[in-house]
Amino acid sequence: MALSEFGLIERFFCQQTVKNTSTRLGIGDDCALLAFPPGFELAITTDTMVENVHFFAGTDPEQLGHKLLAVNLSDLASMGAKPVSIMLALTLPKADEGWLGAFAKGFLNLAKRYNVDLIGGDTTSGPLALTVQALGLVPQGQALMRSSAKPGDFIYVTGLLGDAGLGLKIKQGYHCSDPDGALKRFNCPTPQVETGQALIGIAHACIDVSDGLAADLGHILQKSQVGACLDWETLPISAAVQGYIAATGDWQLPLTAGDDYELCFTVSPEKVAQLTVPCHKIGVIEAQPGLQLRKSGTVLPLEMKGFEHFY
C-alpha cells in the first residue's frame, strides 16, 4: 500500500506521543501550540543529520532515531535546560515502513524517557536527511552559556573522552579487541540531560562535546575571551582508547574526536564543593587566550579544531 505523507506521520509518530503539561496542541494543525510556566526561558536548538555525512548509509534506523534525538537533547543539556518538545523534519527517498518503524522506535523511546512530546514536523521526499528542533525550559537568566567562563575556573568533563571517536575508527576498519563499548558510544550516545540541569547555579560556562574537546572548549574560550590549560594525565580515557593510543600513537584522539556528547563545563573554585554530578577535573581557565596542554612535563599549544563541514 502506498502511504500518504500524512498517513506516514500519523502511523509511526502520533500514537506514541506523551502529553506533557506544556503541549496545548500537538501534531495535526498548521502549528503546534505550547504554553510555558512563568519564570522560565525557552532554550531552542536544531541539528540536521545527513546520510553519508553524519551517518553511514545502511545505519541501523533504531540507533539513528536515538542518536538524532540524543544530539539535540545534548544541546539543551549544555544550557542546563529541561527538554519539553521536539519537532521532526524527515526527508526520505522512499516510504519504507520497516525503516520508519525502527527509526520511530529509537526516536520515541528516548523522547519518552525524558517526557518530551513530539509536537509536529514535516515529511518530504528527497535524499535522506533528518532535522530535529528541540525546545526546553531553563530558569530565567540562569542558562549555562559559552560566554560565562572566568579565569581561575576549573574545567570539568562529565565522562570518558574519545570512545565515540574510537567507535568511528572501528566502523572505518580499525581492529579493536573489545569494540562494544566504543561502538555503543558512537551509535547510541546518552545526552547528559539531568547533569546539565544539576549544573544550573553552579557551573559558569558549559558546552557539549560534539565536535571534539579542543574545538568545543575552544568555543567557550572564544566566547568568554579567555584561555585554558588542560592536563593530559587527568583526561578520563577508557582502556579501549588507551589501547588504541598505544597501538597507533594517535594520542590526540580524545581531544579531537567528536560525538562523545559529554558536557564540558567550568566552575569557580568557591563553587566546587557544591558539585554533585559525576565529573573529572581536566584543567583550568586562564586569562591569557589560547588552549594549551600539559603533557609529560611540557606544555604544548593545541589547535582548537575538530570536525567541520566545508573545509
Next chain:
Amino acid sequence: MALSEFGLIERFFCQQTVKNTSTRLGIGDDCALLAFPPGFELAITTDTMVENVHFFAGTDPEQLGHKLLAVNLSDLASMGAKPVSIMLALTLPKADEGWLGAFAKGFLNLAKRYNVDLIGGDTTSGPLALTVQALGLVPQGQALMRSSAKPGDFIYVTGLLGDAGLGLKIKQGYHCSDPDGALKRFNCPTPQVETGQALIGIAHACIDVSDGLAADLGHILQKSQVGACLDWETLPISAAVQGYIAATGDWQLPLTAGDDYELCFTVSPEKVAQLTVPCHKIGVIEAQPGLQLRKSGTVLPLEMKGFEHFY
C-alpha cells in the same frame, strides 16, 4: 578561500539579525534563549524544501530564500500567530558564496519586514535541502485551529486562487501571454501575516492554501467533522487563470493547485459584520461530511486532494 561552517553562518546570517524583545540569546551558543510575555501561547511550525521536489534546480536563490521563509510564516498566519523567531537548517552541496549571499538576502529581507529574529540554525553538507522552524505568539486559547469550523459558517479566502499553480505550469512549459503575475505568485508568495492576526476572535477555523484549496479545506472538514459546499462562481480567479481554463479546459486548477498561501477560513454569520480583512466568500460549512462544488447549476462531489509526497 574555504569557509568553515561557523564562518558561513556568521558571514551571511548574523550581521542582519533584528533584535526583537523576545530574543534573550541569538546565534552562537548551543541553544538560543527566548522569553515571552504572559498571556500568550507559542505557535511553532517546521517546513522543509528539497531541491527537485519543492523547487527546480537552478531556482533563483533570493526568491528561494524568500519563499522558504514565506511558507513557514504562512503556517503561523493560519493560526493567527504573530511571528517572532526563526531557525534555519541548511544542507548545501557546497559553500557557494554568491548563492548564499542571494539566498540570505531574500530570507532576511522578509524576516526584517516582520521583525522576526533568526536565532539559530545548523549548516551541513549534503544534497540541497532547507528546513525552517518558525515560532510565533498567539493570545492564550485563541489560536485559529482546523478543528473549529461549525455548520452554518461561511467560508472565505483572502485572495486569488490558482495563480501560483499557473506559475508552475508556465515554468513547466505552458505558454501564457501575460505570465508575470502568476510567476510572481509562484516564486515570491506573500504570507498573510497581518490578516491571520486580524482574524483572531472573528474566524472559527483557518488554514493556509499550500496544497490546494480542496485538500486544505479538506483538512478543516476532517478535523472539524463537518462538510462544505463551495460555489464555483464566487471563487476569486485572475484573468490569467481564466484564460488558462478557457484554453485547456482544466477548470479544477484553482481547487487543486498549491502554493497560493492565501488563508481559507470560516466565520459564523453573526460575526461576518466584524470582518475587516479583504476576503471573498466562497461557500458554506455543512453538517453533512464531504466536499461539494456548486457549478453551472449542478452540485459535484470534490476529492479533498492536492499535492502530496509518496503517492
